[in-house]
Amino acid sequence: MYRCGESTISVSLHPRPEGPGFSLNLVKMNSKVVSGTEGYAEEAAILLDRYERNSFEDVYAAVRSYFPEVSSTIVDIGSGTGRDAAYLAQIGHQVVAVEPTAELREPAKELHPSENIEWIDDSLPELSQLLSLQSTFDVVILNAVWMHLDKGQREIAMESISKLTHVGSKLFISLRHGPIPNYRRMFDVSCNETIQLASKYSIELLFQTQGESVAEPYLVETGTTADLTFLQSYSESECAVNTTYEFTLPFCNCRISAQIDSYTPGAYSDYHRSQQSYYNEKNTKLNQL
Template sequence: MDTQTVPGTEGYADHALQLIARYGGVPFLDKYRPVLQLLPALPCAVLDIGAGTGADAAWLASAGHTVTAVEPVAAFREAGMRAHARHAIAWVDDSLPALSGIAARGARYELILVTAVWMHLAAQERVEAMQNVSRLLDPGALLVVSLRHGPAPAGRRMFAVTARETIDLALRNGLQLLLSTQAPSVQARNRDAGVCWSWLAFQK
């Protein structure tokens, strides 16, 4: 997949080396603290959309989950495959809003993560993405979405997406809201820049 054509990947490949180092320094338990109580305790099928270098996917795989990591930026995907080779992670070159490669597999998931991704999609792309993501959830499954608020880094395509809009999209696609909360960034440089996050959890 050519990352130049993938919505929301603009600017990431150009700063891949710097970002790869940063991504590995964010502990899973710190990042996901707002939703930890909702994550499945028993091993299940997980889809990590926009997996980056796979730090989250690796943590979940080490906890016994069966993880599929979707990442369209080749530099991140390749770094993740090297760094986490000991973990049984299925890496896929695919992206929102279509997720055509994942959809073609016909699999369903008990947990889908869309963290630090949604705000890179334009309005109509978000509509299409929610339709496609909701179809991939098993009945009773959990969807976690995080939204970045604050100044966008230079060269990135990022939209001001509200929690309310995202909740409404999910409800229209048959999902139930379990949690909506806001938390400061776990990265000091982002906190200093005024960045915070909305964390949303839905059930199919």
């Protein structure tokens, strides 16, 4: 089978009924390109080499302190070459790597074999396969993915993402701003829009930074990247009447169990502020090193 633009050509050989020899049969098969993945399949070989040159520590340097230090469940949406998933799995996390482009996903599975990684063929905004697992995660990552969605898709996607979180979940979103490479589908998405959209689902901003892009070398000269770190402070499914829930406080490395009889708006504001205070202090210490 061969790719031809957005179609797949199936080539098959059949014995000739009239005698020796074979006839060539070409069949054009429709191949739907997942919205937002345009250009990635064609450049997969180049991207595999490019992305793997950058380490997880370099790409996430500004927000590294927000990642959990204990074994956690993490979903990497738009996992690409599997670089980030592999690093996180190596240090003990259980990772679900979601990548709709087979030309990236399949080589990534061979490049980064790990029992701690589950690979899923799925895509934003619906994430139907991922949501069918009915799982929530401690960390949700969208690195250089969000700007591939248009406004309507982003609204649907944020609702999908909210269903993957529980109280205390972290959400990492990086936005790329700069020239659009050939054959790519990208939109100019502001930080403020993303922050406001997340807040509709009680996913509140913890930290924001902006600087030169590391993951996409073609944006370094004229483009920037914005890293947004969020905290899920309220989950409707976990905060229903007479529901018991648990979450981890990283500053004391202990689990807290509580019985919820009813939900009051702002009930988790103290928890949210304590998280911000903890990470602000942690970042200050790291910057002093």
